Amino acid sequence: MIYLDNAATSFPKPKTVSAAMLDYLENIGASPGRSGHQMAAAAGRILFQTRKALTRLFKLNDPGRIIFSENATAALNLALFGLLRPGDRVLVSGLEHNSVMRPLRRLEELRQITIDILPGTAASHYDLKLMAQWCEQKKYRLAVINHGSNVIGSRAPLAAMLPLLKEHNIISVIDGAQSAGAHPLNLSTLDPDIFCFTGHKSLFGPPGTGGLYIKAGIEPQPLIYGGTGSRSETEFQPEFLPDRYESGTPNTVGLAGLKAGLDFIEETGLKNIIEHEKVLAETLRYNLREIPGLTLYEPRSNDEKLPVISFTLAGLNCSEIGSRLDREFTIMTRVGLHCAPRAHQSIGTFPQGTVRLAPGYFNSGEEMAEVTRAISIIAGGHND
Amino acid sequence: MTDRQELELYLIFHSIHNVMLAEELLLKADISVDMVPVPREISSDCGMSLACCLSDLDKIRANFEKVAFTSEVMIYECKRRDNKSDREFQLLLTL
Numbered sequence: 235m236i237y238l239d240n241a242a243t244s245f246p247k248p249k250t251v252s253a254a255m256l257d258y259l260e261n262i263g264a265s266p267g268r269s270g271h272q273m274a275a276a277a278g279r280i281l282f283q284t285r286k287a288l289t290r291l292f293k294l295n296d297p298g299r300i301i302f303s304e305n306a307t308a309a310l311n312l313a314l315f316g317l318l319r320p321g322d323r324v325l326v327s328g329l330e331h332n333s334v335m336r337p338l339r340r341l342e343e344l345r346q347i348t349i350d351i352l353p354g355t356a357a358s359h360y361d362l363k364l365m366a367q368w369c370e371q372k373k374y375r376l377a378v379i380n381h382g383s384n385v386i387g388s389r390a391p392l393a394a395m396l397p398l399l400k401e402h403n404i405i406s407v408i409d410g411a412q413s414a415g416a417h418p419l420n421l422s423t424l425d426p427d428i429f430c431f432t433g434h435k436s437l438f439g440p441p442g443t444g445g446l447y448i449k450a451g452i453e454p455q456p457l458i459y460g461g462t463g464s465r466s467e468t469e470f471q472p473e474f475l476p477d478r479y480e481s482g483t484p485n486t487v488g489l490a491g492l493k494a495g496l497d498f499i500e501e502t503g504l505k506n507i508i509e510h511e512k513v514l515a516e517t518l519r520y521n522l523r524e525i526p527g528l529t530l531y532e533p534r535s536n537d538e539k540l541p542v543i544s545f546t547l548a549g550l551n552c553s554e555i556g557s558r559l560d561r562e563f564t565i566m567t568r569v570g571l572h573c574a575p576r577a578h579q580s581i582g583t584f585p586q587g588t589v590r591l592a593p594g595y596f597n598s599g600e601e602m603a604e605v606t607r608a609i610s611i612i613a614g615g616h617n618d
Numbered sequence: 619m620t621d622r623q624e625l626e627l628y629l630i631f632h633s634i635h636n637v638m639l640a641e642e643l644l645l646k647a648d649i650s651v652d653m654v655p656v657p658r659e660i661s662s663d664c665g666m667s668l669a670c671c672l673s674d675l676d677k678i679r680a681n682f683e684k685v686a687f688t689s690e691v692m693i694y695e696c697k698r699r700d701n702k703s704d705r706e707f708q709l710l711l712t713l
Binding site for chain 1: 632633634635636637638639653654655656661665666688689
């Protein structure tokens with residue numbers, strides 16, 4: 235079996251992830267921040283240490299500004315519903331996921347916001363010249379940038395885009411679902427206002443983990459109100475972080491797993507993980523270009539890449555290709571629109587979609603050769 | 619761990635996150651701390667606090683000030699009457 239659906243969720247996880255989750259369930263178990271006993275303190279330490287590990291990974295200073303949520307979608311919803319006001323104008327990239335577009339479309343109905351979608355150029359999916367013009371001319375309140383495309387693996391040039399937004403006092407919200415753990419990030423230097431991430435992709439955590447970093451001075455209204463274990467004497471939501479945005483019993487078992495995933499990254503070395511994935515993705519891209527009838531959808535010449543690859547085969551629909559890869563070759567891919575119709579419109583593959591290959595750290599070069607062979611057979615090029 | 623009888627200072631924070639942050643800071647500075655439930659006499663809250671020795675008060679204060687600890691810290695002294703179960707808490711300072 236070859237799992238190439240790491241852009242949906244990474245598999246397998248390091249063994250230490252399930253071990254940490256089992257340890258929490260069997261030996262710790264308590265609710266963090268809710269009681270004064272030592273089991274509750276041990277649970278509280280899991281959250282604290284996970285926040286610290288994320289702070290180290292993202293090169294931030296204050297772990298209290300890392301807010302946990304169940305996934306990047308929930309984090310993006312908090313940012314967008316919590317910040318956008320009636321009549322606001324929003325800029326988004328052309329590669330956004332529905333985790334951004336659906337909240338924005340709902341806000342278009344609810345709060346009459348206006349959405350501008352940044353097109354690309356022949357050399358890049360991000361037209362920076364036009365972006366500079368629009369930022370100058372249009373009164374944007376907020377911009378959302380998909381940092382890593384879950385369809386074609388292009389990486390947005392944040393170092394060029396964020397200063398533009400800052401210069402015009404536009405709140406920056408970064409969707410880092412695909413980039414956190416797949417690319418070295420220095421959020422202190424990049425200085426976004428909000429960075430949303432998920433735990434279950436390149437951070438090796440379990441599903442149900444994720445969150446966002448909120449810069450000091452940015453204050454979205456909470457989406458969820460309730461018990462935090464703090465300030466129990468008042469019926470009003472606390473103003474301080476992280477409690478303001480973390481009501482209800484947290485997913486401590488999931489966060490124990492995420493902490494183990496982050497430890498795995500620290501022990502293995504982010505650089506080594508990225509390098510391995512890059513070699514696998516480049517091998518695949520190189521091999522796939524040689525297959526007759528195959529169209530590869532790639533980041534454009536000026537864009538950086540993440541290990542996410544999309545292709546189509548002439549004369550075959552992508553669900554048929556995905557199904558044959560699964561049934562005949564036990565190769566797990568994801569076909570269709572990948573919850574990102576906007577991105578598929580931008581690359582010209584809407585509504586039929588593509589077949590997506592997303593190698594991860596636990597894949598090997600031999601597996602990439604097998605995948606190439608399988609796709610060649612399906613394309614009718616080779617039968618060896 | 620320090621003898622519980624010597625722990626006369628109680629450090630109160632707004633959230634468990636800051637309790638953990640402060641515990642780490644003080645332990646790094648070789649100050650004895652014990653994470654204990656917030657005394658009911660101080661707050662109706664259900665969280666944790668840090669118990670420390672009165673003799674470490676100046677060191678504790680200096681360490682919070684040195685790192686410009688962003689969250690409010692309330693420091694209480696616990697005074698025991700002859701009857702050990704009868705305690706009184708006095709707010710010494712807020713940082």
